[in-house]
Amino acid sequence: MTDLSSDLLFGANSIATFVGVEPRKIYNWMDRRKAGKSAPPVFDAGGEVCARRSELSTWFTGFRDLSSPDTQSESHGPPET
Known part of the structure; x- marks a missing residue:
């Protein structure tokens, strides 16, 4: 299990630096998620945009895996979490 304090990223700048x-x-991703569209897992926590390192890593790994030439998926992004 990942320690929550080390897994959380607080603020668009921290998330942007990590990614x-x-x-x-990051704000564009927030808007996309609110509209029900596929986007990396970012969320609002009391007015502060946040993300979990572990979830971002998983999301981008899934995106890379789905985009590889040997993958037969018709998906346009990783599965929603």
């Missing part, structure tokens, strides 16, 4: 994108992309 390697611009902070504005």
Whole structure:
């Protein structure tokens, strides 16, 4: 089990640094998730955008696996968590 305090990322800047994108992309992901669209697992916790390192890693690993040429999936993103 992962220690919760070391697994949580607080704020768009922290999440963006972990993933390697611009902070504005994190807010775009929030909007996509609120609209029911596929996006990395970020969430609002009392007005602060947050994410779990473990869930982001799993999501992006699933995306990579589904995008590999030897995969026959018709999916356009990893499974929702």
